[in-house]
Amino acid sequence: MGTNMILLVEDNPDDEALTLRALQKNNIINEVVVARDGVEALDFLFGTGVYAGRDLALMPEVILLDINLPKINGLEVLEKIRANERTRLLPVVILTTSNEEQDKIKSYSLGANSFIRKPVDFQQFSEAIRQLGVYWLVLNQGPPLVKG
Amino acid sequence: MGPESQGFASQSRHHYWKMALMALGVTCAVAVGLYQLAHLYVLNEAERNIQAVLLAHKGMHRYIQEVMHPTFYKLKAEGLVAEKFYAPEILSSSFVVRNQHKAYNEERKAAGLEEVYYKMAALNPRNPVNKADAAEEKLIRMFNENKELKNYREVVQIGGKDYLHVAMPFLVNTPKCLKCHGNRADSPPGLQLLYSGEGGFNEKVGDIRAIESIRAPMEHQYFFLYILFASSFAGLLVLAGLLFLNTRLRDMVRVRTQALAQEVVERRRAEEEVRKANEILEDKVQERTAQIAAANKELDSFAYSVSHDLRAPLRGIDGFSLALLEDYGEALDATAKDYLGRIRAGCVRMGDLIDDMLQLSRVSRGAIHREAVDLSAMASEIAADLQRATPERRVVFEIAPEITVFGDAILLRAVLDNLLGNAWKFTAKTEGAQITFGRQEEGGKEVLFVRDNGAGFDMAYAGKMFTAFQRLHTPQEFEGTGIGLATVQRIIHRHGGSIRAEGEVGQGATFYFSV
Numbered sequence: 282m283g284t285n286m287i288l289l290v291e292d293n294p295d296d297e298a299l300t301l302r303a304l305q306k307n308n309i310i311n312e313v314v315v316a317r318d319g320v321e322a323l324d325f326l327f328g329t330g331v332y333a334g335r336d337l338a339l340m341p342e343v344i345l346l347d348i349n350l351p352k353i354n355g356l357e358v359l360e361k362i363r364a365n366e367r368t369r370l371l372p373v374v375i376l377t378t379s380n381e382e383q384d385k386i387k388s389y390s391l392g393a394n395s396f397i398r399k400p401v402d403f404q405q406f407s408e409a410i411r412q413l414g415v416y417w418l419v420l421n422q423g424p425p426l427v428k429g
Numbered sequence: 430m431g432p433e434s435q436g437f438a439s440q441s442r443h444h445y446w447k448m449a450l451m452a453l454g455v456t457c458a459v460a461v462g463l464y465q466l467a468h469l470y471v472l473n474e475a476e477r478n479i480q481a482v483l484l485a486h487k488g489m490h491r492y493i494q495e496v497m498h499p500t501f502y503k504l505k506a507e508g509l510v511a512e513k514f515y516a517p518e519i520l521s522s523s524f525v526v527r528n529q530h531k532a533y534n535e536e537r538k539a540a541g542l543e544e545v546y547y548k549m550a551a552l553n554p555r556n557p558v559n560k561a562d563a564a565e566e567k568l569i570r571m572f573n574e575n576k577e578l579k580n581y582r583e584v585v586q587i588g589g590k591d592y593l594h595v596a597m598p599f600l601v602n603t604p605k606c607l608k609c610h611g612n613r614a615d616s617p618p619g620l621q622l623l624y625s626g627e628g629g630f631n632e633k634v635g636d637i638r639a640i641e642s643i644r645a646p647m648e649h650q651y652f653f654l655y656i657l658f659a660s661s662f663a664g665l666l667v668l669a670g671l672l673f674l675n676t677r678l679r680d681m682v683r684v685r686t687q688a689l690a691q692e693v694v695e696r697r698r699a700e701e702e703v704r705k706a707n708e709i710l711e712d713k714v715q716e717r718t719a720q721i722a723a724a725n726k727e728l729d730s731f732a733y734s735v736s737h738d739l740r741a742p743l744r745g746i747d748g749f750s751l752a753l754l755e756d757y758g759e760a761l762d763a764t765a766k767d768y769l770g771r772i773r774a775g776c777v778r779m780g781d782l783i784d785d786m787l788q789l790s791r792v793s794r795g796a797i798h799r800e801a802v803d804l805s806a807m808a809s810e811i812a813a814d815l816q817r818a819t820p821e822r823r824v825v826f827e828i829a830p831e832i833t834v835f836g837d838a839i840l841l842r843a844v845l846d847n848l849l850g851n852a853w854k855f856t857a858k859t860e861g862a863q864i865t866f867g868r869q870e871e872g873g874k875e876v877l878f879v880r881d882n883g884a885g886f887d888m889a890y891a892g893k894m895f896t897a898f899q900r901l902h903t904p905q906e907f908e909g910t911g912i913g914l915a916t917v918q919r920i921i922h923r924h925g926g927s928i929r930a931e932g933e934v935g936q937g938a939t940f941y942f943s944v
Contacts, residue, residue, distance in 0.1 A: 302752060320665035349737050378737045378744075380787065400771075401740055401780030403748035 285418060286313045290322040290358065291376075292350050299403065299411035300345070300376075311418060314341065319353025322346070323361055324367050330375035340371060342427060344415040346393075348377045348384055356387050363392040370424035372417055444680075445568040449673060454667045467661065471654040475645060476582050479595045482545065483641050486526045487599070488532035506823070509925050513891035523549045523559060535845030540658060549599060551639035554631025565642050572598040572800070574639050584647065590649040600638045607632060658878045688748065725794060732790045739783050745901070747776035778904075785912035788843065789897060792920050797837045804832045804877070807845055808866040815853045824856060829867040832877060834944045840852075840920045841944070847913040854907055855902050856883035875944060900931050917942075 288302075291297045304313065316322035323343075324330035328337045340385055344362070348355035355375065362368045374395040375388045388396050397413065400406050482564045502522060504510045517524040527549060534544040549562035552569055561569055564585070572578055581596040602610065610632040611615050630637055760767070805828055810828040834841070849864065856862035865880040885895070886901050893899045897915035917940075922927045923944045932938035 293745075295748070296741065299744065299748040299752075302748070337644055378740045380784070381732075399740075399744060401743045401747055402777050403744065403751045406748065408742065 282298045286339065287311050287313045288316065288322065288325065289347045290316045290355065291342065291348065292317050292321070292341045296347070296399070299406065300410060301405075303407040304414065306407055307411035307414055309376055309411075309414040309418065311414075318351045319355065319358040322350075322358050323353070326362065326371075327365065327381065332364070337367065338426065340368070342372070342423055343413075344371055344373045344412075344423075345376045346365075346373055348375060348379055348388070348416065349369060356384075356391060358392060359388065359391045372421065374413060378411075430597035432634070437677070443877055445677060448676065449518070452669045452673050452743070456665055459665060461659075463661050463665065464651045464658050467654050467657045471520065471647075471650045471657070472582070472584070475593045475647065475650045476595055478595065478644050479545070479643050482547070483597060483643055486530065486547070486641060489526050490522040490599070493520070493525055512821075513619045515621065515623055517556075517623070521555075523554075526558070527558065543649065544645075546642075546644040548642045549639050550642045551629075552598075553631070554639070555624050555626055556582065557628070559639070561640075561642075564594070565640065568596050568642070569640050572596075573638060576637075577839060592644040593647055593650070594644045596640045596642045597728075598637045599641045602636050602638050603633050604634055606638070607634065611640065621756065629898045639852075665901050692801075714730060728790060729794065735783060735787065741779060743776045743783075744781055747773050750776075770910065778910075782910045782912070785910040785916070789916045790920065791917055792840055792843065792923065797923055798842065799835050800838060801833055802836055802838045802841050804834055804841065804845065805830050805866070806817065807842060808832075808849060811842075811845055811849045812864070816847065817854075822853075822857070822862070822866055824853065824862040827865040827867070832866070832868055834877075834926050837920075840923070844917050844920050844942070845879075847917045851913065851940075852883065854881055854883075856881050859883045871941075876887075876908050876943050878939050878941040879942045880937065885932040885934050885936045885938050886930070887934055888932065891932070894930055895928070 287309075289297065289300060291300060293297045297317075301313060303338075307340065314325060316325055319327045325335070326340075328335040341377075344421075346358060350358070353361075355377070359373055362371060362373060369392075372394045373395045374397060376397050376399060377384065377385075378399050382400055385396050395407055395409070395413075395417075399408065447507070464563045481827065488800075498520065501510065504513065505514070518528075519525075528546075530545075530547040534547075538543055548561075548565070550565035551559050551561050552561055552566060554560050566579055571581070571651060579597060582592075583594045585592050600606070609620055610629055613621060613627060613630040616630065750772045753760070754766060754769050761769070808828045809826075812828065817822070845866075849866070852864040856864065859882055861882075863882050866877070867880070868875055868877050870876070884902070884907065892902050894901065895914050895918040898911040899915075900909060900911040902909070918928050921942050921944065926943040928942040930938060930940050
């Protein structure tokens with residue numbers, strides 16, 4: 282029972298705006314929850330902090346996760362997602378500026394489902410977002426919701 | 430040999446001269462003593478031999494006088510011998526012994542031995558043959574003056590030859606002797622008849638009437654002496670030589686041992702110094718390694734932040750420029766749209782620059798993982814990729830088969846990507862473009878090359894091509910960041926190889942490299 286919600290974890294407001302614009306441009310009208318650092322992302326997923334009392338039955342269809350984040354970085358967030366029974370099966374797409382081999386290795390080791398590098402050219406970026414939406418929101422069959 | 434040991438050698442040579450002279454002196458002194466000893470021994474030996482002869486003679490004298498004379502007088506008394514009978518051949522002991530010695534000498538001569546002079550010398554002999562010569566007269570007087578003296582020995586020269594002269598008192602007159610040697614008138618008439626004159630008469634009791642005098646040649650004895658001395662001396666010399674040699678050898682061993690000990694000490698010191706120097710070097714290497722590691726780590730985080738933080742704003746600039754164009758395009762005139770287009774082109778170019786810089790920094794870091802890499806296959810893949818990206822271009826690729834090297838596959842891929850990519854790029858405006866990847870021999874070594882017939886370059890700038898950000902073409906002619914060849918050169922150098930470029934404007938370029 283998909284909610285078709287997207288969790289975008291992004292600290293850069295420009296990138297946030299551009300990502301949202303790209304989604305919109307590609308007619309992806311799913312609800313987008315934006316978390317601006319790692320802590321906020323985990324609060325949302327685990328119903329803690331500012332998201333205390335949230336209905337945890339609603340889980341994102343896909344999580345777009347940046348690596349370079351304040352407080353808790355993306356890789357740590359990924360580790361916690363995979364460690365939690367309720368969130369461990371959620372599809373996580375690493376969306377980052379990094380092209381470092383180490384980041385790719387760590388991401389996949391921690392259980393990332395995909396690793397996408399943000400291109401500088403917005404048209405290319407937009408195309409990437411479009412394909413990402415088509416794949417994860419339309420083609421991909423998400424995991425069954427974990428009851429808790 | 431150092432000057433110190435040379436000085437030591439000359440000093441030790443001097444030392445050996447002194448020692449040799451000393452040894453020779455001692456040897457000569459000992460030899461003189463040895464000669465004296467041998468001489469004495471030879472004399473004693475000779476004297477003993479002579480004495481043996483003398484004693485034999487004496488025995489004969491006694492037999493005649495003590496056995497034959499009483500028998501003779503008894504026979505005379507019995508009338509068996511005529512009163513007047515006297516024959517010195519039978520009754521004179523000196524006659525008998527003298528002639529017996531004569532016969533003895535004849536026998537010696539026959540046996541090849543020297544004759545031995547013998548005389549029963551007396552001051553007043555009956556027979557002039559027995560008359561003492563001057564030396565013997567002296568001896569008779571000497572023995573008479575000193576009755577204790579029983580023996581005399583002297584080496585004398587006769588006819589230029591050495592003789593041992595031995596004498597001993599023979600007869601001391603007793604009253605019985607005076608029967609024949611007292612007054613002539615009282616002596617037996619036969620004797621008086623036989624000997625005229627006073628010879629052999631008028632002796633006194635207690636006087637030594639005669640001596641036995643004998644002279645034996647020393648030649649044979651000397652020969653014995655020489656042999657004895659010479660062999661002893663030779664033995665002595667050999668012994669001295671051996672002693673000297675032994676001392677010398679010992680000295681040599683001592684000197685060598687000292688030199689060796691010195692050398693050992695010096696070697697130990699040198700080893701210690703080398704060890705210390707090594708320790709210092711090792712410390713320095715460790716220090717530098719730590720510094721380099723720290724610098725590398727810093728470089729890593731720098732590259733990382735460049736990758737993240739420099740690209741993010743670029744994406745913003747590009748994204749919002751496009752947003753402007755898309756959302757407010759109608760409000761902008763052609764110039765504004767052109768400016769925005771330039772802003773976006775700049776962003777893309779800067780993004781490429783950042784990526785290339787990152788690659789350049791990345792090839793300098795990290796270890797090289799060497800393995801067998803099929804460069805021919807790799808080149809074919811790249812050629813196919815290039816063709817796929819721009820399908821409208823017609824380029825003939827010529828790739829030599831089975832070029833395999835031992836190197837890092839990822840880094841070598843970057844090399845071929847760059848070189849073939851460049852060749853592709855610079856033949857964009859060439860009719861009948863051709864790109865070759867091959868190999869050739871250069872001074873016994875295999876050299877690989879990537880050749881194209883594209884834009885080429887001026888050889889005057891060949892050296893600058895491999896410097897980062899150095900470009901030989903304007904962006905309008907050919908795009909590029911100017912970092913690719915710097916990256917290629919760095920990879921080749923990290924593999925221990927070399928790279929050079931040859932070309933001519935309008936005639937294409939060739940990049941030769943070895944891994």
